């Protein structure tokens with residue numbers, strides 16, 4: 236059964252020979268284009284043979300971290316929180332407009348405002 240796996244595989248991209256990655260037996264590396272593939276062995280029900288399907292491995296730059304591309308500042312970044320702050324301020328302004336007079340009257344009541352005591356009888 237195992238001997239089936241020695242079957243020579245070819246790179247789907249360029250037709251080059253694939254060789255096992257010495258570091259990972261599940262990965263084949265193309266000798267020509269260095270493309271890496273993961274192998275999946277599927278046993279065919281009809282023939283009982285194993286067939287390899289190759290999945291291209293996304294090429295990663297494993298050792299050299301890609302220098303982070305400095306993000307272009309669109310100029311909109313600060314507006315995210317500024318808008319949030321503005322909304323909160325707007326909320327308090329609206330609340331102030333709506334409840335300001337009441338709060339003001341209440342304040343005068345608490346401090347013995349003359350005008351307010353008369354209004355309270357209305």
Ligand SMILES: [Zn+2]
Pocket residue numbers: 246247248249250251265266267268269270
């Ligand atoms: Zn190849």
